[in-house]
Amino acid sequence: MEQQYERGLKALQFVSGEAEPSVVTSLADIAPELGRHIVEFGYGEIYSNPVLEPRDRQLVTLGALAALGNAAPQLRFHINGALNAGCTREEVVEALTQIAVYAGFPAAINAMTAAREVFAARDAED
Amino acid sequence: MEQQYERGLKALQFVSGEAEPSVVTSLADIAPELGRHIVEFGYGEIYSNPVLEPRDRQLVTLGALAALGNAAPQLRFHINGALNAGCTREEVVEALTQIAVYAGFPAAINAMTAAREVFAARDAED
Amino acid sequence: MEQQYERGLKALQFVSGEAEPSVVTSLADIAPELGRHIVEFGYGEIYSNPVLEPRDRQLVTLGALAALGNAAPQLRFHINGALNAGCTREEVVEALTQIAVYAGFPAAINAMTAAREVFAARDAED
Amino acid sequence: MEQQYERGLKALQFVSGEAEPSVVTSLADIAPELGRHIVEFGYGEIYSNPVLEPRDRQLVTLGALAALGNAAPQLRFHINGALNAGCTREEVVEALTQIAVYAGFPAAINAMTAAREVFAARDAED
Amino acid sequence: MEQQYERGLKALQFVSGEAEPSVVTSLADIAPELGRHIVEFGYGEIYSNPVLEPRDRQLVTLGALAALGNAAPQLRFHINGALNAGCTREEVVEALTQIAVYAGFPAAINAMTAAREVFAARDAED
């Protein structure tokens, strides 16, 4: 189990670009077990499976979160993750534009709001 | 506009592997305009934009449709499209497994039902 | 309360075109209270409010059910109801086509499947 | 009908812990009829049915609202209601953690944000 | 194509009541192509089709967006559009109240929050 956690933490650090992933620290006060499941299962089991490349996984996740349209913090997290995994900003914008076809224009427009915030935060960091 | 339709039809033929895409012919009796919009806008405008590769687009679409979980015919269509665009069956299964993290296990399990049907249909054709 | 039920039953009979609305009879074995709530609240309170015309209400409902995309039996019921309330088939098809803009093409395509079934059932009755 | 309203108001007062439930007062300016329906139908008919205990009902509602993931104000309201009906904070956190299995981790994480706000507000009141 | 854009812009100006529609200008920095698709396809193709009146289209759209419950900016936009297309405030409130029947009370309550903001903004402009 420790191995699973270590492997997941490494994957989560890669996606988030954070040494101490904020999704875990932000859950520590209220639901530390949920934070542990995200690391162990989400990243240690699923994300660490080498059948799909990180960039491929981020495209799947952008599709899922932009289409659901009810998880803005996670969409921002994974737009950032897509850039960390090698997507260009143009590719992210195009992937989110494509959501209009499968989940409608409001979903695509609101996903662009998320993208704009992520791009601005990255520009501010430089 | 004709150019847009021709371009879209070519993209749709590639994704579907059909010379006369059934999504268009099946709408001809009731909503031919909707069929035209799918070709012109969905494939002639969005899909034909070269910023994203077809395989990338299919990963985004699998994410969207599997997460929404309410469009089995279209999910089957795009699982087939993902295979036509270069994904292996293992990659498709892994992409749909990943949906469990973002939209829950029922969405992933039901997406596997769609994948099983597509794989069986392709096996039957061989 | 009896007045509320009577008023609701009349509205439901109008929308469904059925003397004994099947939504009530089909729930009688398992959840008769749910059937009663549909008549009393859904039709006796909401639908009977004269601020909106029946045809207007059916357009709102087609938008809601086609966008949600997870309630095919109810969508068929209300496509039939829209025709009973004065919409033409062309208007129904156009309303469902418009759903592509707000909820994506899969939702619109699947709504057309529902419409085709309703139109065929009405043709068969003639 | 008056009896239905009185019965519903009592149930709503119990769930909300408010003498004048804010969901009713906040709708008074724009949609007083909607406020009336919530009391009469939602609480006077459904909630007042003794087949399920209030604590049981709150567990069903937490499941529904956390899974839908698009109704944060109502989720906060019903997290508070679950505590009023006898759930412990640990049970609420566990119920929301379980949502990860059925609707994905983003839904569970965002539900924890709602829970954190409710817990803090209750702490501030003490 | 230019004709399609001009026709769409005119329809969008009518719905929004804006000479330079903000949905287009707000996307100009990040996803100008998405803005173009909204005008050309959403308004130039779908909205401009005369089979449905603008007021009818707004009722369908209110139903779709209020039921989905995850697109507050677009719901506000189309509540405003419904008023521009001839709906009264009472009709808008009634249409959103009806959503309780098809998508639950939380969706209806949150739609009223959107309506309140639109009504207040219009009052402030007078």
Next chain:
Amino acid sequence: MEQQYERGLKALQFVSGEAEPSVVTSLADIAPELGRHIVEFGYGEIYSNPVLEPRDRQLVTLGALAALGNAAPQLRFHINGALNAGCTREEVVEALTQIAVYAGFPAAINAMTAAREVFAARDAED
């Protein structure tokens, strides 16, 4: 990890009433890893946590799946699980009726269809 699987399998056997849970065997041909995750994470980690009783968990799950309205096989599975965990049929019907308040009548009606099938299957087994 083996311990996690064993613990999960026991929980899944309890919920399903099956010695060899069909959700695992049915995934064996196409996505055995997904079957393993359901046992290890879903049941071995989440379900086995003693903070909530099985009956409580089933109420949360019925709320989630009935509200989402796009996972009929899983809803049937968990209606059966709720009965196995001590809910009466009347309580299940009441929990699903309550869904009308939070996700609309179509979700509640379609959940009753699932309940009717589960009840009939159990009657047939007796």
